[in-house]
Amino acid sequence: MSALVVESLSVVFGGFRALDDLSLAIDAGEIRGVIGPNGAGKTTLLDVISGITRARSGRVTLGEAIDLTRSSEAEIARAGVRRKFQRPSVFPALSVRENLEIGCGAGCPPAERSRRIVEALTIAGLESQADRLAGLLAHGEKQWLEIAMVLASDPRVILLDEPVAGLSDEETERTVGLIRGLRRPDRAIVVVEHDMAFVEAVADRVTVLHEGRTLYEGAMAGARAAPRVIEVYLGR
Numbered sequence: 303m304s305a306l307v308v309e310s311l312s313v314v315f316g317g318f319r320a321l322d323d324l325s326l327a328i329d330a331g332e333i334r335g336v337i338g339p340n341g342a343g344k345t346t347l348l349d350v351i352s353g354i355t356r357a358r359s360g361r362v363t364l365g366e367a368i369d370l371t372r373s374s375e376a377e378i379a380r381a382g383v384r385r386k387f388q389r390p391s392v393f394p395a396l397s398v399r400e401n402l403e404i405g406c407g408a409g410c411p412p413a414e415r416s417r418r419i420v421e422a423l424t425i426a427g428l429e430s431q432a433d434r435l436a437g438l439l440a441h442g443e444k445q446w447l448e449i450a451m452v453l454a455s456d457p458r459v460i461l462l463d464e465p466v467a468g469l470s471d472e473e474t475e476r477t478v479g480l481i482r483g484l485r486r487p488d489r490a491i492v493v494v495e496h497d498m499a500f501v502e503a504v505a506d507r508v509t510v511l512h513e514g515r516t517l518y519e520g521a522m523a524g525a526r527a528a529p530r531v532i533e534v535y536l537g538r
């Protein structure tokens with residue numbers, strides 16, 4: 303079943319179409335990679351899904367019925383769509399645990415809170431750092447903490463924007479395991495990333511965007527072999 307359905311979505315900035323009649327559907331349980339050259343519309347897609355940017359036309363439907371293009375950012379977050387931005391934005395003067403409390407959110411049932419925080423610490427591999435100030439973490443650990451903050455909110459949809467930017471090969475490999483560990487049958491995960499080996503390792507399917515449209519959708523191996531994808535993106 304589709305967790306997130308994007309239908310005929312267009313976003314226009316001035317006279318420029320950043321998304322051009324784009325449609326795609328992401329299944330519950332799926333990890334979808336969204337790739338493509340600079341300016342293809344990847345971040346704009348995440349911005350519309352999370353309510354930051356308004357579409358000119360089209361719809362984004364969460365689950366059976368919630369039209370995200372008619373919802374505010376706060377309503378979208380409350381509906382369970384959570385995003386990790388490209389630059390880590392943890393609270394540096396608070397401990398790792400306190401950051402996770404914030405990730406868990408005011409709406410988190412008290413009986414759930416400590417279980418979720420322990421789960422998030424474990425998946426992010428930050429158990430031994432729980433009482434450390436987040437500002438003292440290494441860049442990679444901050445990325446993992448921010449993913450853990452998203453997880454602590456128990457999201458239905460997770461949007462990750464370039465989660466391995468600036469990470470070492472070893473940290474990138476660890477991030478693959480972390481993101482695969484977020485998978486749940488009732489959860490969809492969307493990952494925007496330029497690191498193709500990472501995308502291949504983490505994603506079940508990829509959508510290749512170019513000029514706001516889908517150029518290819520399917521397995522990463524197929525994307526690597528598709529002449530148009532090679533021409534506009536992978537071959538460069």
Ligand SMILES: Nc1ncnc2c1ncn2[C@@H]1O[C@H](COP(=O)(O)OP(=O)(O)OP(=O)(O)O)[C@@H](O)[C@H]1O
Pocket residue numbers: 315316320338339340341342343344345346347
């Ligand atoms: N607020 C805005 N106003 C005007 N143009 C914008 C705005 N946001 C994005 N754009 C333009 O829309 C296009 C798509 O941008 P977007 O950031 O979605 O691309 P991207 O695929 O995420 O690229 P990158 O890989 O470089 O992050 C680009 O040409 C960009 O300059």
